[in-house]
Amino acid sequence: MQRRDFFKKAALTVGAVGLGATTAKAGTTHQPTDNRKVSKNTFPEKRPLITYSDRPPLLETPRDVFTSVLTPNDQFFVRWHLPDIPMHIDPNTYHIKINGLVEKELDITLHDLKTNFEQVEVTAVLQCGGNSRSAFSPIAGGIQWGNGAMGCATWKGVRLRDILDRAGLKKDAEWIGFNGSEKAAYYETPSFIREMEIEELDDHVILAYEMNGEDLPYLNGYPLRLVIPGNYSDSWVKMLSNITVTKKYKSLFFMDVAYRVPDNECECEEPEKKFKTTKPITKMNVKSIIGYPTTGMTLNHNSHTVIRGLAWDDGHGIKDVMVSVDKGKTWKKAILDDGKLGRYAYRAFRFPFKPSKYGELSIMTKAINKLGEEQPFAKDIKWNHGGYKFNGIDEVKVKVV
Amino acid sequence: MKKLILIALLALSPLVAQVDEKVEVPYIDFPIKMGKEFATVQGQCLMCHSFGYIINQGPQSRKHWKHIIHKMKVAFKAPISDKDAKIVEDYLVEHYGNGK
Numbered sequence: 001m002q003r004r005d006f007f008k009k010a011a012l013t014v015g016a017v018g019l020g021a022t023t024a025k026a027g028t029t030h031q032p033t034d035n036r037k038v039s040k041n042t043f044p045e046k047r048p049l050i051t052y053s054d055r056p057p058l059l060e061t062p063r064d065v066f067t068s069v070l071t072p073n074d075q076f077f078v079r080w081h082l083p084d085i086p087m088h089i090d091p092n093t094y095h096i097k098i099n100g101l102v103e104k105e106l107d108i109t110l111h112d113l114k115t116n117f118e119q120v121e122v123t124a125v126l127q128c129g130g131n132s133r134s135a136f137s138p139i140a141g142g143i144q145w146g147n148g149a150m151g152c153a154t155w156k157g158v159r160l161r162d163i164l165d166r167a168g169l170k171k172d173a174e175w176i177g178f179n180g181s182e183k184a185a186y187y188e189t190p191s192f193i194r195e196m197e198i199e200e201l202d203d204h205v206i207l208a209y210e211m212n213g214e215d216l217p218y219l220n221g222y223p224l225r226l227v228i229p230g231n232y233s234d235s236w237v238k239m240l241s242n243i244t245v246t247k248k249y250k251s252l253f254f255m256d257v258a259y260r261v262p263d264n265e266c267e268c269e270e271p272e273k274k275f276k277t278t279k280p281i282t283k284m285n286v287k288s289i290i291g292y293p294t295t296g297m298t299l300n301h302n303s304h305t306v307i308r309g310l311a312w313d314d315g316h317g318i319k320d321v322m323v324s325v326d327k328g329k330t331w332k333k334a335i336l337d338d339g340k341l342g343r344y345a346y347r348a349f350r351f352p353f354k355p356s357k358y359g360e361l362s363i364m365t366k367a368i369n370k371l372g373e374e375q376p377f378a379k380d381i382k383w384n385h386g387g388y389k390f391n392g393i394d395e396v397k398v399k400v401v
Numbered sequence: 402m403k404k405l406i407l408i409a410l411l412a413l414s415p416l417v418a419q420v421d422e423k424v425e426v427p428y429i430d431f432p433i434k435m436g437k438e439f440a441t442v443q444g445q446c447l448m449c450h451s452f453g454y455i456i457n458q459g460p461q462s463r464k465h466w467k468h469i470i471h472k473m474k475v476a477f478k479a480p481i482s483d484k485d486a487k488i489v490e491d492y493l494v495e496h497y498g499n500g501k
Contacts, residue, residue: 042422053453054429081448088423139465139470144457185449215419222418253476332431 026138026271027079027383031132031395034180034295035148038062045217051144056080056182057219061148067291067308069337070123071151073212078219079128079149079233081192081254084183086239087218094223096207100177100245103168108287110209117158117166122204124229125152125312126236129259129281133333133376133387138271140387147289147394150366152312153348155227157208160201174198178226181239192255194235197229198245204229204344207240222376229344230314232281232389238387255280261384266383274319280383283314286375287391288321288349288367295396299361305353307334309394310346319372321349324364328377328393331366355400366393430457434496441488445481449473455497462501466493 009293039051043059050060065071091110098106127150134144143149164176180192208227209216216222228235234254249255261267262275269275288311293320299305311318317339322331334349355361367373379391431452433442446455458465470486470493473479483487 039429041427041429043426045420051429051453052457053431053451053452054426057426058453083425087425091418139458139461141469143454144459184477186478186480189449189478190477218420218424257476384433 007326022192025394028137028242028379028380031378032132036146042332043219045074050123054081058143060145061151063147063294064291066289066310067330067350069152069341070212073217076151076220077149082182082184086181089223091223096240098167098243101170101173101247102245113158117162120159120206121154121156122229123154123279124227126233127284129232129234129388132390136387137381140385142387150323153211155208156210157206159203160205160207161203173245175246175249177244178237178243179241181238181241188382192254193252194237195249195255195290203299232284255337261388266382268384274385281388283392285389286313286369286373288365288394290363290394290396293398297398298353299398299400301358301400302354305350307353307363309349309365311349312346313369317343317370318347318367319370320368322366323351327362328364358400361398362395364393364395434473438488438492440500442492445485455473460497460499462499463494466490
């Protein structure tokens with residue numbers, strides 16, 4: 001199928017994806033699906049979003065939200081793994097336990113957390129490791145996200161380190177397990193537990209109860225979630241119920257099987273010949289998104305337009321965002337915002353531009369971070385079975401009239 | 402003085418959630434294609450997830466659907482019998498197959 005057809009034919013609802021995906025022979029990538037509409041249904045504390053499932057809830061943020069550095073809470077994407085989520089939590093009785101290899105077990109209420117610990121804030125991007133998964137052909141297992149399984153918020157809470165210091169880690173403590181409160185339909189289904197090595201934890205990791213100055217929305221993990229700036233969101237456990245310190249790594253489904261990429265340099269493999277060993281996805285790679293204009297829009301000939309969007313990486317920081325209006329032949333620098341929300345936040349970019357040719361126009365953006373890492377073209381991303389870490393150069397197509 | 406009282410009240414007041422009662426997630430009737438043996442598909446799949454998960458995959462090969470059902474059984478421990486697994490597989494291939 002021609003790429004042009006891909007866009008034309010893909011007048012999609014969430015109900016019919018995978019065009020192009022099934023005709024490709026093996027292991028290719030392309031622009032993710034980009035024209036899904038928001039649903040008529042609204043979820044608690046959310047505006048209408050692109051809706052993949054109600055049980056468990058899976059909601060994607062539409063592209064046009066990605067012009068501002070902070071994503072509004074009511075448009076922030078939602079991803080749960082298991083169907084049974086507590087739908088009522090009393091903030092006065094909610095508490096979190098810290099146990100395992102600690103000198104003193106703790107049982108902390110929300111009130112304790114807000115009054116007996118130093119309160120800190122961090123602005124950080126939360127992005128699903130499978131964001132943009134619909135870019136992979138053949139189809140990679142999992143939700144076929146477009147580009148909006150992500151957002152950025154200012155998170156307020158308490159340093160995990162401070163809590164662990166209060167509990168006192170025993171000498172042989174090496175791993176920390178985080179339990180969420182979501183439950184499966186069957187008792188035997190693995191619980192959503194994530195583990196981190198104590199070494200991996202820095203002072204930026206917090207237990208957050210507030211998002212952009214408000215309580216966390218229920219669907220984003222009320223009343224408390226883990227925030228691990230720079231890392232994909234698979235370990236940002238929501239509705240935290242328990243933190244357990246252990247010596248040994250426990251073998252768990254959501255650690256050993258899910259959220260892993262091939263353990264080789266390209267992190268890639270062939271669909272018919274999967275790479276034998278895998279590693280966790282952890283740090284985010286450099287990426288950008290165009291928030292305005294969006295595909296299908298019409299721009300006026302010779303009229304001043306400002307292309308806007310966002311760029312981010314794992315905290316090394318964005319150096320430049322380059323824009324191309326000739327399908328990637330030539331690139332020009334966009335103007336970056338002041339970056340004052342810190343290195344884990346989105347950087348907003350803008351690019352004043354006057355379309356001088358009539359007809360179809362492709363707009364592409366490429367972010368480059370301070371390490372010099374830059375986004376490859378979408379077609380040059382290598383395939384992996386989980387459809388993780390896609391960071392192809394972004395592209396929207398508009399018409400100039 | 403007034404200010405002091407207000408501060409004291411704030412300090413004592415219990416925490417108030419933004420939504421102080423049970424929230425309701427809407428039920429969405431995903432338009433899954435109907436056919437023979439639908440009851441089995443409904444019984445086995447809907448136990449853990451909405452039909453959105455199926456529809457969102459798009460048309461796929463028999464191998465793909467077989468793999469997904471296998472994942473549900475082995476990774477997520479869904480108690481699906483071999484007989485029902487085959488029924489679900491055939492249903493998905495018939496309605497959401499790509500001819501491969």
